[in-house]
Amino acid sequence: EVQLVESGGGLVQPGRSLRLSCTASGFSFREFAMGWVRQAPGKGLEWIGFIRNKPYGGTTEYAASLKGRFAISRDDSKSIAYLQMNSLKTEDTGVYYCTRDPLVYDTAMKDYYYYMDVWGKGTTVAVSS
């Protein structure tokens, strides 16, 4: 069974750091890009960023509003993706989801596109003094 399990959430004071982990199982981790999405209480989904797999350079992309504070990395030997969050603010409070991001060829558009096909159950981060 394909599964993503997030961990590392909790209560943290403003200005501190936190690292979330996403442990994958049931598929070949190194063949997929991996991403993170968050959801503030009662709000919609917000894309955080993703990391490509090594054949595509292992490079990262981030939401402009979070670039510089958040960083995504991966350890293919352990099938784990990480989200390092620094200088946390109260508005970073929410549920953080890990996603598997396959690359698919669209015949109509004649191009390749990423999408988020598998989601973890999420881990809750609360930033408060």
Next chain:
Amino acid sequence: QSVVTQPPSASGTPGQRVTISCSGSSSNIGSNTVNWYQQLPGTAPKLLIYSNNQRPSGVPDRFSGSKSGTSASLAISGLQSEDEADYYCAAWDDSLNGFVFGTGTKVTVL
């Protein structure tokens, strides 16, 4: 504030057809594929549609997606009580160099 907009709510009676719109721009929906996600209360989002109109295995064919220009739509035919959820569209945005989610639509089954 999202650059992709959806109506905040939609509703229908069991068996009806409900359509949810997703309006973007040339930098996102106009030039990339659209995906749709269903979020049941208290759970993680689940992929419903990818590449504008493709259903992953296990998703009922009551759910269908389409795209035209800078807009996309999700249709739910034969509405059932278990379809009561929040629905989000998403697309890559070439200007932002990242994914954007729609504002979300809450579907209520009357």
